[in-house]
Structures are given as structure tokens and as C-alpha cells.
Amino acid sequence: MMAPFFKFGLFGDEASLVVAFVIGIGFGFFLERAGFASARKLVSQFYLNDLAVFKVMFTAIVTAMLGVTYLSWMGVLDLSQVYLVPTFVVPQIVGGLVLGAGFVIGGYCPGTSAVSIATGKLDGLLFALGLLGGTLAFAELLPHIQGFFSMTSIGTTTIPVYFNLPYGLVVFAVVLMALGGFYGAGLIERAFAKRA
Amino acid sequence: MTELVLTRHNAMIDPLLHAWGWEIPVYLFLGGLIGGTMMITGYILLKGRHRENSCVCSVLPLVGLALLSVGMLALFLDLEHKLYVWRLYTTFQFSSPMSWGAWILLLVYPALAVAWLVRLPAFLRVGQVGRLADALAESPRAIWAIGYVNLALGGMLGIYTGVLLSSLGSRPFWNSALLGVLFLLSGLSAAAAFVHMIAWDRTERELLARADNIFISLELVTLMLFLTGLLTSGASHQAAAALVLGGPFTAVFWVGVVGLGLVIPLVLQSLAVTHRTLHSAIVPVMVIAGSLVLRFVFVYAGQYSHWL
Amino acid sequence: MTVRTDTADVLAAPVADDHAAVREAAPYTNPYLAGIGLGLVLLAAFVIMGRGLGASGAFKAFTAWATNLVAPGYAHSRTFLADYLSDPTTSPLNDWLVFEVVGVFAGGLISALLARRVRLGVEKGPRVTTGVRLLLAFGGGALSAVGAAIARGCTSGQALTGGALLNLGSWIFMLSVFAGAYGLAYFVRGEWR
Structure with missing residues (x-):
């Protein structure tokens, strides 16, 4: 075991911020390459004539998931040291619905709005300002919804752990699902292309 | 900590560990930028480019004058005894960088003003001033003299902003003669970026973008030499270098100065001058901002560093 | 300042009109290739840092910082923001996600300039x-x-x-x-x- 490097003390907190910057450059670069600085390109996903959001997102998930799986099987990466966001079932369903609504109304999500600003989109800038406003509003709202905010907490868990399935089987299922999805995405795009 | 309290917690030894706020880095940045502006103006005059209609030299000295006034104001705000400012001009102390600076700044005003006269806008070319401006523009020897004075004074101003820090021996982080060169190069690259941004003539813009690439490259080399110098020196200097190599100024130095201010602009501008990407006004802004952040990191980290 | 005829090109000033061919934006990368690139960046974050990517946390930290600048009392009274302000010796902006999102801006700019896609617009x-x-x-x-x-x-x-x-x-x-x-x-x- 030698990774995650940071967790094994290869470099300190300050150096980790420089790493953050370099990783961010890669993140922003590929988001822009994929066309995710454009709100019209992003929301086309929801009008079914361009499913690039689905394709990019699931290719990235499958790539990183396979990498993590193999590296941990080879004994290079200690998966238990990788941070997992705790699961809160109902808040994450509601939060997802609200963010999805914000996505199709605003045209971006938080990460893609940063890229869109870098390419000169004014609506991306307004979206980012909206993020700041929404954060302030939520800070005001939180004391009143504290019960809802922390309900149905089941801690940090993964699909294989929660459903008691072999890790490799879930990975295989996700890969199959993604491949099926990519095939279906092509069919859907052709069906809806005329209406674009 | 115990040692600090026992031996140094005494207003007579360390009256103020952190005496300089935002004024000094802003002033050092503006000083460097003006120095670079003067050197570019001087170069343009010596090359005879001021005769070209589209020359940015018609506004550059005026910009320098405006920035100089802002910088002097920042410097004045930093003074403890503001009403004693005139006393700087009653003496000249050869061994004091402050005295050098005070006099250089006083000479910079007329030098910039005369450089501006060469390409004075037509609506101001009236009366006595207009005749003087015409006479200057017609005389090759006057142009030659103005060019050299601006080149020399600009260089002195740029170097002085670094020497001001490096002469303060009590701060190991500043204890390097390379600071003068580093700040001069940083000022030159910020000035070249500024001209690159505002020049409306394509040849001029490309020329300054190319020059800026050279300045940025030299600045990167100087920065690395500066760090090497500290690391191969005594324990106090190594501890000072550690402030940007894992210490509390690491992230802002490598991200704000090296990444956003030097390396990324260098890559993008190199591609732009070879016509593989478009010129963008954002890149020069990044260079200028990086130059400002450099002064902040150096002034703050320097005040943080101390003899062990 | 400068006078440029093409108002849409304030950010990406055209070199000259005879370079018209250079000005056309490049097509987007194939989504599967971009996805693999993105996945490798994510994998690098897991291996190097032991954490993934993020964005909203950076905006949250920025909001906490800005609120603390304008109204420190208010910022400290709201737990959602005060989480970022508990350590008075460091700035809320000294945060992993803030630096990552600064990188996202830079990476987006690099990619867009290379593909000639920087345009001021809506x-x-x-x-x-x-x-x-x-x-x-x-x-x-x-x-x-x-x-x-x-x-x-x-x-x-x-x-x-x-x-x-x-x-x-x-x-x-x-x-x-x-x-x-x-x-x-x-x-x-x-x-x-």
C-alpha cells in the first residue's frame, strides 16, 4: 500500500493545495474539451438530441471506477483511506431533485459554471453569483430544517456493502449498464436529431 | 515559542514583527511596473518607432505618470510621520536605499513628462508647450537623450524596488542580491503585458508579447536561482526558503505566482505568437496580477522569516 | 482604450482579418475521449489525495469568506458558514476545493483558448x-x-x-x-x- 499519497504523509497540507490546483486544471480542461462550458450543449441532454453529458459522465465514472478497483486489487491503493460522503437517503433524493431543477433552469452545475466563466459566458457568471446567493439563503434556512437535513442517515456506505454484494460484481454491472447506456444513447440521439 | 518569549518578547528588540501591510507590496508592484514602462518607452524612442502613427508610446508615459502618483500615495500612506516626508529631500544618503528611492522617484516624474511631450496629442500642442514638443520631436539628439534617460531611470527604479528589501539584513528571505534582478524582470514583464494588452497596432502587440515571453522565462530562471541560493545558504535561509517549499506561503506562491502568473501565461502566449491560438486580453491580466501577488508573497514571507 | 470593431471579440482579440481561418472554433472532443480524460483526472485525485473532485464546496467557502468580510457577526452566527471560520489563524479560502476550482478556471481557459472558443456572450x-x-x-x-x-x-x-x-x-x-x-x-x- 502506498496510495493515497497524501494520506500516507508524502506531502503536507500546503503542498496539497498546489496539487488541488494542478488537478483542477485537468478537470477544467476536459470539461471544456467536452463542450461543458456551453449551457445549450449541457441542457441538450434533457431534450435528448445530444447526450454528451451522459456519455462523458459515465465514461469518466467507469474509467475512474475500474482504475480504483484494479489499483486496490493490486494492493497499490488503500480504498478505505479514500473519502466517502456519508449517505442521507431522503435529503439526497430531495437535494438531487432541486439541483436537477437548478441545472435545467440555470443551464449549468457548479463545476461547469466555473468553466463557462473562463470562456466568457455571462450567464455562467450569473449562475455562479446565484450559487453564492443560494448558499446564503441555505445558511438562513438550515436552522429551520435541521430535522429534515439530517434524517435517514445511514453513514458512509457503498452499494456493495449495503446490499452485501461482491465488489467486482457491482463494478461489472455498472460497466455493462454504461455500455448498454452508450448504445441506447446513440439510438436516442438519432431519433431526436431531426427536432434539434 | 519559549525561546521567543524569553529572548525576543521585548518591544526594544522586535518593536513590530509585521510592520508592512498592503501599501508596500502595492507600491513595489507599481514601482516595478513603472520602471518597466519607462524602459519600454525608452527602447521605442531609441528605435525611432515613435514616428509611427500607431505607436503606443503616445499614452505609455501618461499611464506611467498616473501609476506613479498612485504608488507615491501608497508609500505616503505607509509613513508613520506623514508630515516629515519633505525631510527625505534635504539629504542624500549613499548607503540608504530609501534615500536612493526618494530621489529616483523625484527624477522619474520629469523623465516621464518629457517622454510624453514627444508624442503630445494634437489638441495639447499649443503655445509654449506645443513649440517645445515640436522641437523635441524634430531633434534626434533630444529623442536619443530622452530614450536613454528613461531606459536608465526605469532600470534603476525596477532594481531599487528589490534592493529596498534585500538590504534589510534582518529578514533572511530577502537576503539575496537576486531580488533586484527578480523585481526588475517582474516589472518588465508586467509592463510588456500591459502594452500587449492596450496596444492597438498588431506589430507592436506581437513584439511586446514576444518580449514578455523572454522576460517571463528569465524571471522563472531567476526565481529558481533565488530559491537555490537560499537553500544552499545557512540554516536561517533554508528555513526562509521552506516558507514557500511546504510552509505557509507555498500554495499562494506556486499557484498564484508561478502557475497563474508565469507558466500558464508563458505557454498561452508562446502559442499565440506562433498563431496557434488567439491573443487574449486575459493572459496579460494574469501576468500583471501574478506580478502583484509576487510582491505580496515576498513582502509577507520576508516579514515572517527571521534569524534562528 | 483600444477600439475593436468586433464587439463579440473583446476577450479574444482577432490577430487580423487575414487570419480568418484561425478564428473558427474547433469542434468539441469526442465525448468518450473527454470522458476517459476526466476519469483519469478523477483517478489521479483518488490516488494522490484520497479524495475526489468537487465544486460546490468552493463556492460555499467563498461565500463564508465574503460574508465574514462584510458581516463577521452574521457569518459566525450561521452554522453552515461558521464551519469554515472556526480557525481564526487561516482564511476560509485556504481550502482544497477553492484551489481546485481556481485550477478549473485555468484549465477551462487553456482548453478554450487552444480551441479558439473564448467569446464574450450569453x-x-x-x-x-x-x-x-x-x-x-x-x-x-x-x-x-x-x-x-x-x-x-x-x-x-x-x-x-x-x-x-x-x-x-x-x-x-x-x-x-x-x-x-x-x-x-x-x-x-x-x-x-
């Missing part, structure tokens, strides 16, 4: 005015911030990162995002087409 459908579009962008941003706050992460921090780690909550969140967006898409179609 993304919208033909049937909506710029003012309405900007208003909706602001509202959408505010909704996204609330959604991300409730769900403890956004499309990057939850869906992408947690998706690759098979995090249960992240998959629940991801399906909800698509459900919410598809559910509302019909009603806001006037904004986009």
Missing part, C-alpha cells in the same frame, strides 16, 4: 431575451446551491466522485438529478429552443 435559445436568461441563470444557480447543500455535494463532488466509488448516496443523488432535470425540462423549453 448562452440561450432564440425565443428568450438576454435579461430573462440571465435572471433564470441566477435563479438556477441559487437552486443548485440549495440542492447541493441538502445533498452534501454537487454533480462533481457527489455524482462523479461518489459514482466512481460506488457510494450508495451518490447513486441515489445522481438518479434524482436526472429525474429532477427531465421532469422540469418540458416546462422551461422556451428558454432553450
Whole structure:
């Protein structure tokens, strides 16, 4: 075991911020390459004539998931040291619905709005300002919804752990699902292309 | 900590560990930028480019004058005894960088003003001033003299902003003669970026973008030499270098100065001058901002560093 | 300052008109290739840092910092913001996600300049005015911030990162995002087409 490097003390907190910057450059670069600085390109996903959001997102998930799986099987990466966001079932369903609504109304999500600003989109800038406003509003709202905010907490868990399935089987299922999805995405795009 | 309290917690030894706020880095940045502006103006005059209609030299000295006034104001705000400012001009102390600076700044005003006269806008070319401006523009020897004075004074101003820090021996982080060169190069690259941004003539813009690439490259080399110098020196200097190599100024130095201010602009501008990407006004802004952040990191980290 | 004839090109000044061929934006990268690139960046974050990517956390830290600058008493009274202000010796901006998002800006700029895609403008459908579009962008941003706050992460921090780690909550969140967006898409179609 030698990774995650940071967790094994290869470099300190300050150096980790420089790493953050370099990783961010890669993140922003590929988001822009994929066309995710454009709100019209992003929301086309929801009008079914361009499913690039689905394709990019699931290719990235499958790539990183396979990498993590193999590296941990080879004994290079200690998966238990990788941070997992705790699961809160109902808040994450509601939060997802609200963010999805914000996505199709605003045209971006938080990460893609940063890229869109870098390419000169004014609506991306307004979206980012909206993020700041929404954060302030939520800070005001939180004391009143504290019960809802922390309900149905089941801690940090993964699909294989929660459903008691072999890790490799879930990975295989996700890969199959993604491949099926990519095939279906092509069919859907052709069906809806005329209406674009 | 115990040692600090026992031996140094005494207003007579360390009256103020952190005496300089935002004024000094802003002033050092503006000083460097003006120095670079003067050197570019001087170069343009010596090359005879001021005769070209589209020359940015018609506004550059005026910009320098405006920035100089802002910088002097920042410097004045930093003074403890503001009403004693005139006393700087009653003496000249050869061994004091402050005295050098005070006099250089006083000479910079007329030098910039005369450089501006060469390409004075037509609506101001009236009366006595207009005749003087015409006479200057017609005389090759006057142009030659103005060019050299601006080149020399600009260089002195740029170097002085670094020497001001490096002469303060009590701060190991500043204890390097390379600071003068580093700040001069940083000022030159910020000035070249500024001209690159505002020049409306394509040849001029490309020329300054190319020059800026050279300045940025030299600045990167100087920065690395500066760090090497500290690391191969005594324990106090190594501890000072550690402030940007894992210490509390690491992230802002490598991200704000090296990444956003030097390396990324260098890559993008190199591609732009070879016509593989478009010129963008954002890149020069990044260079200028990086130059400002450099002064902040150096002034703050320097005040943080101390003899062990 | 300078006078440029093409107002859309303030950010990316054309070299000259005889370089018209150079000015055309390059097509986007194949989505599968871009996805593999993105996945490798995510994998690098796991291996080097032991954490994934994110975005909404950076905006949260920035809000905490800005609020603390203007109204420190208020910022400290709201737990959601005060979490970032507990250590007075360091700035809320000294945060991993803040530096990562600064990198996202830089990376987006590099990619867009290389592909000649930097243009000042507003993304919208033909049937909506710029003012309405900007208003909706602001509202959408505010909704996204609330959604991300409730769900403890956004499309990057939850869906992408947690998706690759098979995090249960992240998959629940991801399906909800698509459900919410598809559910509302019909009603806001006037904004986009």
C-alpha cells in the first residue's frame, strides 16, 4: 500500500493545495474539451438530441471506477483511506431533485459554471453569483430544517456493502449498464436529431 | 515559542514583527511596473518607432505618470510621520536605499513628462508647450537623450524596488542580491503585458508579447536561482526558503505566482505568437496580477522569516 | 482604450482579418475521449489525495469568506458558514476545493483558448431575451446551491466522485438529478429552443 499519497504523509497540507490546483486544471480542461462550458450543449441532454453529458459522465465514472478497483486489487491503493460522503437517503433524493431543477433552469452545475466563466459566458457568471446567493439563503434556512437535513442517515456506505454484494460484481454491472447506456444513447440521439 | 518569549518578547528588540501591510507590496508592484514602462518607452524612442502613427508610446508615459502618483500615495500612506516626508529631500544618503528611492522617484516624474511631450496629442500642442514638443520631436539628439534617460531611470527604479528589501539584513528571505534582478524582470514583464494588452497596432502587440515571453522565462530562471541560493545558504535561509517549499506561503506562491502568473501565461502566449491560438486580453491580466501577488508573497514571507 | 470593431471579440482579440481561418472554433472532443480524460483526472485525485473532485464546496467557502468580510457577526452566527471560520489563524479560502476550482478556471481557459472558443456572450435559445436568461441563470444557480447543500455535494463532488466509488448516496443523488432535470425540462423549453 502506498496510495493515497497524501494520506500516507508524502506531502503536507500546503503542498496539497498546489496539487488541488494542478488537478483542477485537468478537470477544467476536459470539461471544456467536452463542450461543458456551453449551457445549450449541457441542457441538450434533457431534450435528448445530444447526450454528451451522459456519455462523458459515465465514461469518466467507469474509467475512474475500474482504475480504483484494479489499483486496490493490486494492493497499490488503500480504498478505505479514500473519502466517502456519508449517505442521507431522503435529503439526497430531495437535494438531487432541486439541483436537477437548478441545472435545467440555470443551464449549468457548479463545476461547469466555473468553466463557462473562463470562456466568457455571462450567464455562467450569473449562475455562479446565484450559487453564492443560494448558499446564503441555505445558511438562513438550515436552522429551520435541521430535522429534515439530517434524517435517514445511514453513514458512509457503498452499494456493495449495503446490499452485501461482491465488489467486482457491482463494478461489472455498472460497466455493462454504461455500455448498454452508450448504445441506447446513440439510438436516442438519432431519433431526436431531426427536432434539434 | 519559549525561546521567543524569553529572548525576543521585548518591544526594544522586535518593536513590530509585521510592520508592512498592503501599501508596500502595492507600491513595489507599481514601482516595478513603472520602471518597466519607462524602459519600454525608452527602447521605442531609441528605435525611432515613435514616428509611427500607431505607436503606443503616445499614452505609455501618461499611464506611467498616473501609476506613479498612485504608488507615491501608497508609500505616503505607509509613513508613520506623514508630515516629515519633505525631510527625505534635504539629504542624500549613499548607503540608504530609501534615500536612493526618494530621489529616483523625484527624477522619474520629469523623465516621464518629457517622454510624453514627444508624442503630445494634437489638441495639447499649443503655445509654449506645443513649440517645445515640436522641437523635441524634430531633434534626434533630444529623442536619443530622452530614450536613454528613461531606459536608465526605469532600470534603476525596477532594481531599487528589490534592493529596498534585500538590504534589510534582518529578514533572511530577502537576503539575496537576486531580488533586484527578480523585481526588475517582474516589472518588465508586467509592463510588456500591459502594452500587449492596450496596444492597438498588431506589430507592436506581437513584439511586446514576444518580449514578455523572454522576460517571463528569465524571471522563472531567476526565481529558481533565488530559491537555490537560499537553500544552499545557512540554516536561517533554508528555513526562509521552506516558507514557500511546504510552509505557509507555498500554495499562494506556486499557484498564484508561478502557475497563474508565469507558466500558464508563458505557454498561452508562446502559442499565440506562433498563431496557434488567439491573443487574449486575459493572459496579460494574469501576468500583471501574478506580478502583484509576487510582491505580496515576498513582502509577507520576508516579514515572517527571521534569524534562528 | 483600444477600439475593436468586433464587439463579440473583446476577450479574444482577432490577430487580423487575414487570419480568418484561425478564428473558427474547433469542434468539441469526442465525448468518450473527454470522458476517459476526466476519469483519469478523477483517478489521479483518488490516488494522490484520497479524495475526489468537487465544486460546490468552493463556492460555499467563498461565500463564508465574503460574508465574514462584510458581516463577521452574521457569518459566525450561521452554522453552515461558521464551519469554515472556526480557525481564526487561516482564511476560509485556504481550502482544497477553492484551489481546485481556481485550477478549473485555468484549465477551462487553456482548453478554450487552444480551441479558439473564448467569446464574450450569453448562452440561450432564440425565443428568450438576454435579461430573462440571465435572471433564470441566477435563479438556477441559487437552486443548485440549495440542492447541493441538502445533498452534501454537487454533480462533481457527489455524482462523479461518489459514482466512481460506488457510494450508495451518490447513486441515489445522481438518479434524482436526472429525474429532477427531465421532469422540469418540458416546462422551461422556451428558454432553450
